[in-house]
Amino acid sequence: xxxxxxxxxxxxxxxxxxxxxxxxxxxxxxxxxxxxxxxxxxxxxxxxxxxxxxxxxxxxxxxxxxxxxxxxxxxxxxxxxxxxxxxxxxxxxxxxxxxxxxxxxxxxxxxxxxxxxxxxxxxxxxxxxxxxxxxxxxxxxxxxxxxxxxxxxxxxxxxxxxxxxxxxxxxxxxxxxxxxxxxxxxxxxxxxxxxxxxxxxxxxxxxxxxxxxxxxxxxxxxxxxxxxxxxxxxxxxxxxx
Numbered sequence: 001x002x003x004x005x006x007x008x009x010x011x012x013x014x015x016x017x018x019x020x021x022x023x024x025x026x027x028x029x030x031x032x033x034x035x036x037x038x039x040x041x042x043x044x045x046x047x048x049x050x051x052x053x054x055x056x057x058x059x060x061x062x063x064x065x066x067x068x069x070x071x072x073x074x075x076x077x078x079x080x081x082x083x084x085x086x087x088x089x090x091x092x093x094x095x096x097x098x099x100x101x102x103x104x105x106x107x108x109x110x111x112x113x114x115x116x117x118x119x120x121x122x123x124x125x126x127x128x129x130x131x132x133x134x135x136x137x138x139x140x141x142x143x144x145x146x147x148x149x150x151x152x153x154x155x156x157x158x159x160x161x162x163x164x165x166x167x168x169x170x171x172x173x174x175x176x177x178x179x180x181x182x183x184x185x186x187x188x189x190x191x192x193x194x195x196x197x198x199x200x201x202x203x204x205x206x207x208x209x210x211x212x213x214x215x216x217x218x219x220x221x222x223x224x225x226x227x228x229x230x231x232x233x234x235x236x237x238x239x240x241x
Contacts, residue, residue, distance in 0.1 A: 040082060040219050044219070045084050097112070107204040112200040123141050123194055148167075150166055164192035165195075170191070171190055180223055
């Protein structure tokens with residue numbers, strides 16, 4: 001899924017484009033613009049990584065998404081163009097859902113639902129590192145008896161949660177403490193490690209589109225500088241003849 005942006009340049013830059021085409025020819029102008037967009041693509045990809053993925057829009061966790069953002073020049077219908085984004089690799093699907101969001105949160109993609117299981121196991125609280133990465137992997141991969149399933153009935157706190165997975169040892173400690181203190185067992189004294197959700201919605205972050213839009217003025221300004229240099233060079237060459 002991709003978004004396309006038409007790059008508009010001011011009249012002065014359009015005049016420079018016409019002058020360069022007149023001096024160099026259409027083919028040389030296309031090659032010049034392709035190389036320019038290739039450089040700008042790498043620059044803009046770096047700017048998005050630095051400006052959008054360091055906590056401003058998305059908090060960096062593993063760094064996989066940041067490493068996957070690239071920019072390059074391309075030819076579209078024979079014309080130079082610029083593409084920036086996650087163009088392939090394991091982060092492509094994650095990037096799309098973060099960029100475009102899901103329908104229940106005002107986005108464009110379907111909500112995330114389990115393919116085969118009855119629910120999605122979402123790590124929370126103690127199951128997450130400070131960076132927000134799952135500490136323990138899939139709960140199915142843990143030794144038998146690690147977690148205990150506790151249903152929530154009709155859901156919990158608007159999360160559409162059907163149940164929670166609690167560490168068995170934490171539940172045991174609370175049970176023993178309640179016996180020693182002669183009080184009722186309190187589930188509020190233990191933390192869920194995973195919530196089981198029927199579906200998950202993701203709010204659109206638009207980190208790629210907004211990051212690209214923020215860099216467009218710089219791209220247009222750099223293009224004018226590049227074209228002016230070419231015009232000046234051709235003028236000097238013409239004066240020497």
